[in-house]
Amino acid sequence: QVHLVESGGGLVKPGESLRLSCVASGFIFNDYYMTWMRQAPGEGLEWVSFISSSGQTVDYADSVKGRFTVSRDNAKSSLFLQMKNLRPDDTAVYYCARGGAHLDTWGQGNLVTVSA
Amino acid sequence: IQLTQFPSSLSASVGDRVTITCRASQDIATYLAWYQQKPGKAPNLLIYAASILQSGVPSRFSGSGSETDFTLTISSLQPEDFATYYCQQLDRFPRTFGPGTKVDIK
Numbered sequence: 001q002v003h004l005v006e007s008g009g010g011l012v013k014p015g016e017s018l019r020l021s022c023v024a025s026g027f028i029f030n031d032y033y034m035t036w037m038r039q040a041p042g043e044g045l046e047w048v049s050f051i052s053s054s055g056q057t058v059d060y061a062d063s064v065k066g067r068f069t070v071s072r073d074n075a076k077s078s079l080f081l082q083m084k085n086l087r088p089d090d091t092a093v094y095y096c097a098r099g100g101a102h103l104d105t106w107g108q109g110n111l112v113t114v115s116a
Numbered sequence: 117i118q119l120t121q122f123p124s125s126l127s128a129s130v131g132d133r134v135t136i137t138c139r140a141s142q143d144i145a146t147y148l149a150w151y152q153q154k155p156g157k158a159p160n161l162l163i164y165a166a167s168i169l170q171s172g173v174p175s176r177f178s179g180s181g182s183e184t185d186f187t188l189t190i191s192s193l194q195p196e197d198f199a200t201y202y203c204q205q206l207d208r209f210p211r212t213f214g215p216g217t218k219v220d221i222k
Contacts, residue, residue: 035211045151045159045202045213059209095158101206102149102164109158 002026002105004096009110016086016114022079022096022107030054030074033100036081038092039109046092049081050100064090086114117141117205119214127222134190136217138203143183147207150179150188153216154199163188164206193219 008020022034036048049070050059058070069082079096091114097103118141128134138148146166151159161170163179166186176191190197198221203214 044216045153045204047204047211047213050209050211061210101147101211102161102170102204103151103159104161104164104170106158106160 002098004098004105004107006094006096006107006110009094009112011113011115012086013116014087014114017082017084018086018112020081020083020094020096020110020112022081024077024079024098027098029072029077032098034072034079035097035099035103036070036079037095037097037103038090038112039095040089040092043092048094051079052100083112086112088114090114117144117208117212119203119205119212121201121203121214121217123217124215125218125220127220128193129222130193130195132193132222134193134197134219136188136201136219138181138186138188138214140184140186140205144205144207146182147205148179148181148186149204149206150177151202151204152197152199153202159202162201190219 003025006022035050038046051070055072067085071080093109093111095109096107098105120139148166150163153159162173167179178189200216200218202216
């Protein structure tokens with residue numbers, strides 16, 4: 001069964017850093033592009049970042065460019081999102097998902113709260 | 117690419133036919149997906165390539181459209197369909213989402 005399990009969220013202060021992880025199971029991880037999305041409390045979905053299957057191609061939303069870095073470890077079927085210089089408007093549930101276009105499997109979501 | 121959805125919310129009864137529209141700010145061919153999200157849960161893929169039903173999704177869901185205008189139709193609304201629906205364009209980065217349409221019980 002295809003599964004994505006996220007971890008690493010929590011409460012941080014503005015300007016601090018956090019690293020999210022997403023571990024995949026049930027499929028050949030290195031065959032798939034992967035994507036991060038987020039959803040602020042009570043708001044809609046926001047696309048955050050994308051990484052190709054090899055990790056060589058990445059892209060970011062303008063709102064996080066220069067502060068967030070996506071990476072993957074195919075040997076460990078793991079996806080990461082390194083978040084630096086966090087701001088209160090980064091507060092959201094962060095989801096990892098399988099795919100680079102339509103997203104057919106999503107993780108359970110991981111809450112990141114940025115507050116003084 | 118900007119996506120707009122309408123209506124932003126609607127009230128409907130079980131058995132109703134429901135149509136949600138998504139409009140793109142530029143031609144995206146058929147590079148569009150639809151998702152359903154229930155409170156506290158991750159979104160679930162319903163439709164991709166504008167009209168292809170994702171495996172396991174009930175056939176009462178259908179999608180149509182191309183270029184800039186797209187629709188998601190639920191032919192006969194069921195109790196488990198009360199949720200928020202999002203469109204997403206898959207043509208270019210960033211892969212923007214529409215603002216969502218909330219479907220609740222009349």
